Amino acid sequence: MNTTSQFTSNFWNIYIAAIVVLSFIGLAWLLLSQNKTKMPPKGEDVKTMGHSWDGIEEYNNPLPRWWFYLFVLTMIFSAAYLFLYPGLGDYKGYLNWTSQNQYEKEVQKADEQYGQIYAKFANMPIEQVAQDPQAQRIGKNLFDTYCIQCHGSDAKGSKGFPNLTDHDWLWGGEPDKIQETIAKGRIAVMAPWGPVLGEERVKDVANYVMSLSKPAGQYDAERAARGEALFHGGPANCFTCHGDKGQGIQGLGPNLTDDVWLWGGTQKAIIETITNGRHNQMPAWDNFLDKNKLHIMTAYVWGLSNKDGKAPAPAQAAQPAAVPASQASAPAAVEDSARVSVDNGVAKFYFATGKNDVAADAAQVAADLVAAGKEGKKLVVSGFADSTGDAAANEALSKQRAEAVQAFLEAQSVAADNIELRKPENITGAQGDAVEGRRVEVAVEG
Known part of the structure; x- marks a missing residue:
């Protein structure tokens, strides 16, 4: 039947x-x-x-x-x-013509005509393609077809759409990250905090955010002081996505210290963003662009912010003073930092001492876990603490870290209903000042 x-x-x-x-x-x-x-x-x-x-x-x-x-x-x-041709009910016509067939024929014809040109650049490094005049003309044509509606003909974007000519990249400005963004698209969500904070506390947070990038006199210092406490704790916990200094976390929240604003940097615009939240989505283009076109498009977009064909040199961290070998502790330095590992399907989020910042590469390391949550499976989040120090403070920090991981998962578009904060039977994760006590575990249940 x-x-x-x-x-x-x-x-x-x-x-x-x-x-x-x-x-x-x-x-x-x-x-x-x-x-x-x-x-x-x-x-x-x-x-x-x-x-x-x-x-x-x-x-x-x-x-x-x-x-x-x-x-x-x-x-x-x-x-x-x-x-x-079709016109009588579902009669397909003697020629069996369809718009899909017509489209496929035109695409095939175009591929036969231009495919070799695209393939010419397929094995060239992105940096080299970005400097090739012919590749840039092709990239510009592709950009004008698919991208200028949001990013503008000059690629500098407009309110709500990012500028592609600077070095401010939420998801990463390396060639592989740009290609991933173009191919798979991105979804960025900031929760509306107006109902949680109320009008006055929203203004306090807004003034603190302004103080991170604007000179004194452009914000209310008294409100900024109150907003700092809300930014680092309270019901908002803004630092879980934006970092403890507002420096931003790749894939989670933008840098608030550089005075680059996607939705506007005035007090009114910042208050609106905090109050109502934001939701942005870039569509995936891998269904429209084959791998060779994606390669050229990536090179073109990368070249918009790297005009000389070279990526900007990374900022050099200050070198610590030399210490005697007897006092050196390289493993501890590695341990005392945020990172993520996956063991037998359980993701372990480790944190620096006294911090609850999620590691910058968490989205990549825990990609399978995030995918499971998006598919509707329940993710159980459990926070652990060290056995030394004030037990109540350790437990509070453990909860904050678990909430930070929850915020991270929600920022990756995992539905809140699929995330459960569950206190483990024994919250103590390690004896003494050890990294195992500064972790949050996330497991898939069901």
Whole structure:
């Protein structure tokens, strides 16, 4: 049994076909019925229709021959068209034409014509493609087709759409990150904090955010002081996405210290962002661009912010003073930092001492876990603490770290209903000042 018969009926196919055929027959009858009148013999007057309106009568003239034959040709053309192409219900036409087939033929023709040109750059490094004039012309054409609607013809974006000509990248400005963004798209969500904080506390946070990038005098210092406490704790915990200094966390929250604002950096705009939240989505283009076109597009976009074909040099961290070998502790330095590892399907989020910042590469390391959460599976989040120090403070920090991981998962578009904060039976994760005590575990349940 055809299950689709429960939802569709052949009635509408017959109904449409019948309307078309009957309309065709009706028009033919109308044409022929009005073609009976002939021109009178020479010298005789043309008869009237017998109607009179205020002494005005209508002559019974025959149809003009040119008009009659033009109508006949139109009907012949229509009949031929309905035979060759779709138009009678679900009849596909003698030529079996569809818009999809037409599109595929045009794409195939274009690939045959231009495919070798795209393939020419496929094995070239991004930096080299970005400097090739021909590749740049192709990239510009692709950009103008798919990207200028949001990013503008100059690629500098507008309110709500990022500037691609600077070095401010939320998801990473390296070639592989740019290609991933173009191919898979991105979804960025900031929760609305207005209902949680209230109007006055929103203003406090906004002034603190302004203080991170603006000179004194452009913000209210008193409000900024109150906002700092809210930024680093309280119901908002802004630092879980934006970092403890507002420096931003790749893939989570933008840098608030550089005075680059996607939605505007005025106090009014910042208050609006905090109050109502933001939701942005870039579509995925891998269904429209094959790998060779993606390679060229990536090089073009990368080249917009690296005009000389070279990536900017990373900032050099200050070198620590030399210490005696007996005091060196390289493993501890590695341990005392945020990182993520996955062991037997359980993701372990480690934190620096006294911090609850999620590692910058968490989205990549825990990609499978995030995918499971997006598919509807429950993610159980459990925070642990060290056995030394104040137990209450350790437990509070453990909860903050668990909430930071929860915020991270929600920022990756995992539904809140699929995340459960669950306190482990034994919250102590390690004896003494050890890294195992500064962790949050996330496991898939069900």
